[in-house]
Amino acid sequence: MISLTSPVETRAHRWPAAVKLGALAMATVGLFTLQDVLLHAGCLVAVLLVYLLPGQVFFRAGLGRLRGLWIFAVLIIGWHLVTSDLVAGVVIACRMATAVALANLVTMTTRLSDMMAVVRWLLAPLRPLGVKTARVELAMALVIRFTPVLALKGQMLTQAWRARSRRRPGWRILVPFAVLAIDDAERVAEALRARGGV
Amino acid sequence: MERNIALIAVFAALVAALGLLPPLMLASGIPVTAQSLGVMLCGTVLGARRGGLAVLLFVALVALGLPLLSGGRGGLGVFASPTAGFVVGFPIAAFATGFVMERLSRMNIGVAAGLASVLGGIVVLYIIGMLGFMLVLSKGPVETLMILGVYIPGDLIKAVLAGVITAGLARARPQSVLSRS
Numbered sequence: 588m589i590s591l592t593s594p595v596e597t598r599a600h601r602w603p604a605a606v607k608l609g610a611l612a613m614a615t616v617g618l619f620t621l622q623d624v625l626l627h628a629g630c631l632v633a634v635l636l637v638y639l640l641p642g643q644v645f646f647r648a649g650l651g652r653l654r655g656l657w658i659f660a661v662l663i664i665g666w667h668l669v670t671s672d673l674v675a676g677v678v679i680a681c682r683m684a685t686a687v688a689l690a691n692l693v694t695m696t697t698r699l700s701d702m703m704a705v706v707r708w709l710l711a712p713l714r715p716l717g718v719k720t721a722r723v724e725l726a727m728a729l730v731i732r733f734t735p736v737l738a739l740k741g742q743m744l745t746q747a748w749r750a751r752s753r754r755r756p757g758w759r760i761l762v763p764f765a766v767l768a769i770d771d772a773e774r775v776a777e778a779l780r781a782r783g784g785v
Numbered sequence: 786m787e788r789n790i791a792l793i794a795v796f797a798a799l800v801a802a803l804g805l806l807p808p809l810m811l812a813s814g815i816p817v818t819a820q821s822l823g824v825m826l827c828g829t830v831l832g833a834r835r836g837g838l839a840v841l842l843f844v845a846l847v848a849l850g851l852p853l854l855s856g857g858r859g860g861l862g863v864f865a866s867p868t869a870g871f872v873v874g875f876p877i878a879a880f881a882t883g884f885v886m887e888r889l890s891r892m893n894i895g896v897a898a899g900l901a902s903v904l905g906g907i908v909v910l911y912i913i914g915m916l917g918f919m920l921v922l923s924k925g926p927v928e929t930l931m932i933l934g935v936y937i938p939g940d941l942i943k944a945v946l947a948g949v950i951t952a953g954l955a956r957a958r959p960q961s962v963l964s965r966s
Contacts, residue, residue: 591850591860615865652862659867662932663922679923686865694850694860702849726794726842733798734853738805758946762953765799765826769961772795779787
């Protein structure tokens with residue numbers, strides 16, 4: 588399973604994940620307290636410059652992940668153009684883009700294993716309360732494995748449908764799809780029990 | 786216990802796999818993805834607690850950086866974007882769907898699942914989703930509903946499908962429909 592971590596190795600890849608997450612939380616809160624439009628524009632430019640530091644490949648990958656925000660930016664600025672409060676619209680659009688770009692930056696420079704370590708650390712206080720945190724990690728690993736398996740089974744169902752019918756496979760394959768998923772779950776549960784359970 | 790963990794993990798993966806299906810275009814040109822159908826199914830099939838946990842697991846993996854949201858989106862940026870409320874609302878919507886489902890245990894299973902999906906997967910999800918949208922974009926509730934309301938017809942179709950699929954599963958694998966056992 589491909590994660591969204593950037594294959595371009597940066598210095599930030601080696602920073603502790605918890606520190607990056609803490610800094611991100613503080614920066615996001617800070618963004619919501621800023622009001623000045625020039626400061627907001629400055630923040631956005633600064634974040635984009637940070638994206639440029641590891642090179643062109645990293646920069647383009649980062650911009651690609653912000654593409655989905657254009658529609659919201661246009662919507663907001665257009666709306667505020669009508670209500671003749673353009674500055675407020677630009678502030679909102681800049682704040683949104685900066686916040687998302689910063690968060691993506693943490694995701695792009697932090698490996699899944701490092702993120703899992705933070706989850707383990709966050710769950711640790713629950714252990715004395717009787718919560719079996721190993722189960723959470725097992726469930727996460729199962730989802731990561733199950734997702735491509737289910738996607739493949741969905742494709743096979745679609746092909747089987749196409750072999751039998753000239754019509755498009757629609758919602759009708761969803762029931763057998765869910766049945767396959769449930770059968771997988773029952774078999775995995777059996778296998779887990781056979782290996783001594785959790 | 787093993788069975789609970791496996792079912793929760795498989796349904797979390799089901800939500801992810803449904804997000805991989807290409808979006809369906811309605812006559813109005815609005816794209817509809819099957820992902821929130823998966824959220825509804827978690828509630829109608831697994832019930833409130835397990836369904837909510839399955840979707841919580843899915844959202845946690847999205848936050849950790851896996852591209853599991855429809856369109857291959859994922860990572861922490863999702864939680865700062867205008868649609869953050871919907872992602873945060875997914876587990877609560879699944880819980881609410883399951884909660885309603887468990888209360889309607891005497892009703893026909895398909896009808897109950899459809900109704901639970903409308904209440905949990907649409908009403909509850911949109912309340913949280915709209916709050917997120919209003920917070921990120923500083924908009925009022927009326928403007929927000931005007932923008933997001935275009936997706937509601939697609940979601941109603943998904944609620945009907947959730948009813949049909951849950952009824953189908955109750956026939957094919959009755960002992961696995963935990964909301965009814």
